[in-house]
Amino acid sequence: MVTAVEAPDRLFGKAIKRREDPRLITGAGSFLDDIKLPGMTHAVLVRSPYAHARIRRIDTSAAEKMPGVLGVFTGQDFMDVNPLPAAWQAAGVKNNAVTPRVLAVNEVHQVGDPVAVVVAEDRYLARDAADAVVVEYDPLPVVVDAKKATEPGAPQLHEEAPNNIVLEWTCGKDEATVDAALEQSEVRVSSHLINQRLIPTAIEPRGSIGKYDPATDEYTLWATSQAPHVHRLLLGAFVLGVPEQKIRVISPDIGGGFGSKIFLYYDMPLVLALSKKLGGRPVKFFEDRSENYLTTTHGRDHITDIEIGATRDGKITALKVKTYANLGAYFSTVAAGIPTTLYGRMLAGCYKIPAIHCKVIAAYTNTAMVDAYRGAGRPEAAYVIERVCDLVAQATGVDPAEVRRRNFIQPEDFPYDTGVGMLPYDSGDYEKALNRALELVGYEQLRQEQKARRERGDSKLLGIGLSSYVEVCGIAPSKWIGLPGEGWGAGLWESANVRVHLTGKVVVTTGSLPHGQGHETTFAQLVADELGIPYEDVEIQHSDTLGTPFGFGTYGSRSLAVGGVAIYRSLQKIKEKAKKLAAHLLEAAEEDIVFENGKFYVKGSPDSAKTFADIALAAHVAYDLPPGMEPYLDETTYYDPPNCTFPFGTHVCVVEVDRDTGEVKLLRYVAVDDVGNVVNPLIVDGQIHGGIAQGLAQALYEGAVYNDDGQLVTGTLESYAAPKAHMVPTYELDRTVTPSPTNPLGVKGAGEAGTIAATPAVANAVIDAVSHLGITHLDMPLTPERIWNAINQAARS
């Protein structure tokens, strides 16, 4: 049984400030574009201005003569480089996977598709020359909407994908059973929900630097990568056909990712291939924001129809969901897993719903590729099910909090199988988090205030929105998520090596890596706490395939629940060996050795103790080891968890909607999250803050918009409404702690929870504010215009 960690004197659980900060607050961080190598050259891509066109002709002759130009290349120059791999294809169904090449050949399928590359001595000269490349296109018809793309007569993107369909996938009970359950339900509601497309918007765009060494035939790639080992594997085995051991991938400091830096992008093999063509001169590619918006992956973009059955007292009896998922112009690295495993299999939310059927149709369109973006599938699922709860509340007249209560999976039900193909939820106390959130926000008073305002015809409409979410982190085990199960094309374990130097200092190398999450601090806390040694004695190394064990990287809130547990297990092995050695040195039986506060002693005689450093020294010099024991304390773990973890909580948003202008004012935001045990509350709260900001931004502000020609109308930070400081409220946070029984640390994961919870909380609040006018649903982003129109339309009808 894993217990809740509460001891305030332990380093595990302490809000210490981060060790990564000193370099970052003084400008001494080293991000991709900060790296300058001797002889470095710069690559600029020539990109398609059309969303769909045949390339008639490319003339590079003028560009080649421009000053500082070292080479101009087109797709034909890279026919020996394979298209990028489709690493996660949905299981059990046909995936019509068409992936990008390093440069487009013959046809372009989205605005921004690269058709040529210029390499020059500096960035300005490369840009000049890129402007001088002449490309002639024959424009083709365009489709940007996933549902329309599948209809007869729609423009076709890829021969391999008839009707632009990437895949059709179902989960849950069969359709007839759910139809019958709907038929028999006392109350029936249906709705049409758009989960609009978002742009991840890491403030650091993406980039890569390639360096080929002709002397050793080795390639080094520096990349803004959330998964350097995976990228090495994919580059070597699939794209370049280079032996994996001849490639080294390094992720420097990374300026945020939110999923968008998980994937293999064409610039990665491109800079390596270019460096080889240039005889080994390093080649840097760093996209600008406009390129980032056009061609780095986007998120969400679902069109969903739902049918709900319920009892008159608000119990959900059936749910039928049909979703069109827009995957963009090509299949991005793990694109198929997001609207299937991570969406469909989370549709039950926190609730016991006897009959669910979900169908997903994923389609190609002439837009940027869509793949994992913070939450990846779970925000879309949470949005559906939390809208369902409010729709049921509205249809039955039962309070939204009560609807949730009546449908919750209960603490004694765990492990709980929701019947839609997810592994059993590990643990939870959903009502506790809900009650705490309602208490903090003062729910009853707010409802009275809402009633009073409505009665007196106040123009400031009060809305209270709830979101009781559950999500899935630490996704594993490999045999479930991998090819035998859900179709992910590899394992999903994580690694850690712990090495103890002669002086007792500890170096951990890990396969997970940070892009803002504070791994160096959290992991060092974990190690120091477990070994009873000073925090300063622990070094965490990561992000370089040379010198770290293979790891799958950072996404899906998995670093602590999988990577942290790998460290923990290595520490147990270290402690076991150290204990054996201590027993030998203290001439006692191993069972009699106590390890406490970094000291080994024989039970009852703590005065003649050996410190951890003493044992490290003895293990290192190896003068006196027990028979058969190898020198050194050095242990590695590859940890493949037995189950996923399922964080949960309730967020409550309180808004005021101005009936006359449609403007939304955020009055309160209360979040009660349960992410299991917490190593560093400061860092976890920070993750929740940032997550909420992204989630509420979807509800109120953000949305990527393409026009019918496939031009991204929201193509800059001027036109895409990523929130600024004055656009978000003060977040009021609290926690309940239900440790995960899945892992010995009892941790669950916190990186995406805020984003998953916040979108429905805010959307529900705004819709709640106008619900008494007969409005049952509004699509996001909930702009004043949209709300004002809805209010006026409701008034007219």
Add this chain to the structure above:
Amino acid sequence: MAETTTAPAKVAVSMTVNGKQYTAEVEPRMLLVHFLRETLGLTGTHVGCDTSSCGACVVHMNGESVKSCTVLAVQADGAEITTIEGLGQDGQLHPVQEGFWEMHGLQCGYCTPGMIMTGAALLKRNPNPTEEEIRHALEGNLCRCTGYQNIVRAIQYAADKMRG
């Protein structure tokens, strides 16, 4: 079609950056941020956009905060520039830097130099800002990681500390 062209002519600029005098030949079109980053190697100032929207590039020019992606190096000729690398004095962190560390005002750290420079400029103008004034002053700076709350607290921490 275009014949071979020559590289644009260069002009001399000199400016004081973090208390040191620099002179260099640059293309007239070179942005100040590229001058700082590429010519001087001061890579603490970041670039996050191409529309003057994100504020990752904020530095102080003659005591005022500017977006260095929106200033040409030649426009800074003769100016005094302070970048994140030069904000702390005598090996001590500036109170705003300290505030960011204490209050967990950063995660990935990419927006951070610009945020800190904007925060420091604000406190020079207004040593006792309200929360609303702080949020308003950050209008030109985007952070995607923190949700801003701890950035506001960091600046409040610095304001308290600087007022003593």
